[in-house]
Amino acid sequence: MDFLETLLNGLSLGGTYAIIALGYTMVYGIAKMLNFAHGDIIMVGSYIIWFTFLRLDCHPSISIALAIICCVILGIVIERLAYRPLRGAPSLAVLITAIGVSSLLQGLPAILDTISKSSNNSALKEKLSGILNPLPIQDMVHTNKLVLFGVEFPISISALVTILITVATMIALTVFIKKSKTGKAMVAVSENRDAALLMGIHINKIIVVTFAIGSALAGVAATLMLTKGTPASPSFGALPGIVAFSAAVIGGIGSIPGAALGGFLIGILETFCNANSALSPYRNAIVFSVLIIILLFKPSGILGNPRREKV
Amino acid sequence: MAETLLEVNNLAVSYGVIRALKGISFHVDKGEIVSLIGANGAGKTTTLQTITGLLRPVSGNVIFKGNDLTHVPAHKIVSMGLGHVPEGRKIFQGLSVYDNLLLGAYTRKSKAEIEENMELVFRLFPRLLERKKQLAGTLSGGEQQMLAIGRALLSNPEMIVLDEPSMGLSPLLVTEVFEIIKTLQNEGKTVLLVEQNAKKAMSIADRVYVLETGMITMEGPASELINNENIKKAYLGE
Numbered sequence: 001m002d003f004l005e006t007l008l009n010g011l012s013l014g015g016t017y018a019i020i021a022l023g024y025t026m027v028y029g030i031a032k033m034l035n036f037a038h039g040d041i042i043m044v045g046s047y048i049i050w051f052t053f054l055r056l057d058c059h060p061s062i063s064i065a066l067a068i069i070c071c072v073i074l075g076i077v078i079e080r081l082a083y084r085p086l087r088g089a090p091s092l093a094v095l096i097t098a099i100g101v102s103s104l105l106q107g108l109p110a111i112l113d114t115i116s117k118s119s120n121n122s123a124l125k126e127k128l129s130g131i132l133n134p135l136p137i138q139d140m141v142h143t144n145k146l147v148l149f150g151v152e153f154p155i156s157i158s159a160l161v162t163i164l165i166t167v168a169t170m171i172a173l174t175v176f177i178k179k180s181k182t183g184k185a186m187v188a189v190s191e192n193r194d195a196a197l198l199m200g201i202h203i204n205k206i207i208v209v210t211f212a213i214g215s216a217l218a219g220v221a222a223t224l225m226l227t228k229g230t231p232a233s234p235s236f237g238a239l240p241g242i243v244a245f246s247a248a249v250i251g252g253i254g255s256i257p258g259a260a261l262g263g264f265l266i267g268i269l270e271t272f273c274n275a276n277s278a279l280s281p282y283r284n285a286i287v288f289s290v291l292i293i294i295l296l297f298k299p300s301g302i303l304g305n306p307r308r309e310k311v
Numbered sequence: 312m313a314e315t316l317l318e319v320n321n322l323a324v325s326y327g328v329i330r331a332l333k334g335i336s337f338h339v340d341k342g343e344i345v346s347l348i349g350a351n352g353a354g355k356t357t358t359l360q361t362i363t364g365l366l367r368p369v370s371g372n373v374i375f376k377g378n379d380l381t382h383v384p385a386h387k388i389v390s391m392g393l394g395h396v397p398e399g400r401k402i403f404q405g406l407s408v409y410d411n412l413l414l415g416a417y418t419r420k421s422k423a424e425i426e427e428n429m430e431l432v433f434r435l436f437p438r439l440l441e442r443k444k445q446l447a448g449t450l451s452g453g454e455q456q457m458l459a460i461g462r463a464l465l466s467n468p469e470m471i472v473l474d475e476p477s478m479g480l481s482p483l484l485v486t487e488v489f490e491i492i493k494t495l496q497n498e499g500k501t502v503l504l505v506e507q508n509a510k511k512a513m514s515i516a517d518r519v520y521v522l523e524t525g526m527i528t529m530e531g532p533a534s535e536l537i538n539n540e541n542i543k544k545a546y547l548g549e
């Protein structure tokens with residue numbers, strides 16, 4: 001495969017990782033917790049898109065909007081029910097709860113499946129099996145190469161759109177945090193909660209906003225992953241979630257440009273491994289080895305802030 | 312009879328089994344500078360953090376302008392007119408000087424009022440105006456202290472509580488900071504000043520309370536306590 005094409009595909013895969021990593025890094029930076037369920041919010045988003053688009057024949061933009069809205073609501077509900085009661089609890093308790101929420105979400109399709117199998121109501125049965133057996137959404141996959149002024153570029157339209165969305169999201173988030181009052185309050189909460197309280201900042205409100213943004217990004221990530229032809233499934237978000245979390249750590253967790261950098265880096269690395277048939281079975285091993293090596297030399301990540309660890 | 316702005320009644324605060332405050336009472340009248348002095352670990356920071364809602368008392372209460380603060384959420388206290396300059400400054404290092412000041416005005420709605428307070432702060436601390444766009448983390452210790460005071464002023468407080476503003480500053484800067492606190496009084500602010508630097512604190516205070524291991528052991532006008540033999544020995548190093 002041509003080098004430039006592989007690189008561009010890597011950027012596109014990396015863009016998806018970057019969007020997921022942004023979700024992890026925002027929540028980690030401000031709520032100071034690892035939202036283990038982030039990948040599974042993406043999974044729920046993927047089911048919503050597949051069901052509304054292929055089964056209910058919604059316009060893709062409606063499907064995507066619905067998925068983003070549902071992810072936001074889900075993220076807020078999870079924060080409210082599972083994480084907020086543990087504010088101030090040891091971080092291990094919070095982590096275990098987050099893992100629990102993740103397993104619960106991954107188990108939802110299985111629960112629906114059981115209901116469908118044991119139900120006598122055939123209409124319900126049909127509805128549920130309609131949700132539970134997702135197909136790849138071919139109509140959203142644009143593998144055609146981009147053609148401009150009669151010139152064919154070595155990048156598919158899907159890949160290009162992914163890269164553009166990633167860059168636009170990163171810029172929008174950065175501007176929001178740097179310029180808006182809420183964004184500055186987010187920085188304050190992430191640096192020092194007591195001092196933020198003394199400014200009159202309502203910490204819980206800021207954390208809810210953070211979860212809402214992170215979960216909206218999960219909806220975007222679900223869309224981008226579906227455009228690559230992956231069908232929805234209970235484990236849809238699990239592995240990409242872990243890879244993207246690693247991307248956030250490599251880039252420096254808590255840092256927005258760091259998440260993007262880490263995402264692109266891992267995406268490119270993985271795509272080059274995939275392009276080489278000898279390396280491709282080992283791509284995850286290679287990606288995670290690089291993660292370990294980078295962290296050995298820079299424990300706070302490439303763009304991470306070592307000052308903050310000092311406290 | 313002066314109007315009482317802040318009243319602390321039988322305040323007791325614990326960290327788990329450690330009882331940091333064992334039932335202290337004091338008050339601050341409108342327009343006063345009251346200083347709470349005491350050695351390291353006496354409970355000064357605990358007192359201020361309980362007043363502004365960061366800690367909750369085991370018993371006792373805090374009355375500010377007639378309202379019991381004990382059950383008011385911490386983030387609502389600043390808009391009642393009580394500004395807190397915390398120990399160790401706690402400015403937001405990753406934000407610019409200007410953004411730190413703006414966050415001080417987080418609960419204020421009136422643009423004109425924010426503008427006015429911004430001008431006051433830049434008048435008191437011209438160096439902050441020079442460094443307006445700089446990241447707060449790059450300021451010197453003295454400048455950070457000024458930023459912390461300025462940030463509290465942006466909330467337009469009636470009363471301002473300061474936790475060891477002289478900590479870690481050179482003698483010259485200490486003098487400057489205490490002069491500023493005196494100026495705050497002239498600007499109409501009421502001040503509760505917590506200090507280990509008893510000599511300096513007493514030189515600008517109207518009244519003084521002495522805190523020892525969670526209890527108030529002495530109180531009186533600064534002009535009297537400064538000549539007290541026990542105080543001289545224990546706190547003024549004479």
Ligand SMILES: Nc1ncnc2c1ncn2[C@@H]1O[C@H](COP(=O)(O)OP(=O)(O)O)[C@@H](O)[C@H]1O
Nearest residue numbers: 326329331349350351352353354355356357358
């Ligand atoms: N977070 C905490 N956990 C346990 N004990 C504390 C904590 N903070 C302060 N203390 C204890 O409470 C007492 C009063 O502390 P503090 O209010 O910080 O004193 P000061 O400000 O006068 O130096 C000290 O004995 C201190 O060790």
Ligand SMILES: [Mg+2]
Nearest residue numbers: 355356357398
């Ligand atoms: Mg202290």
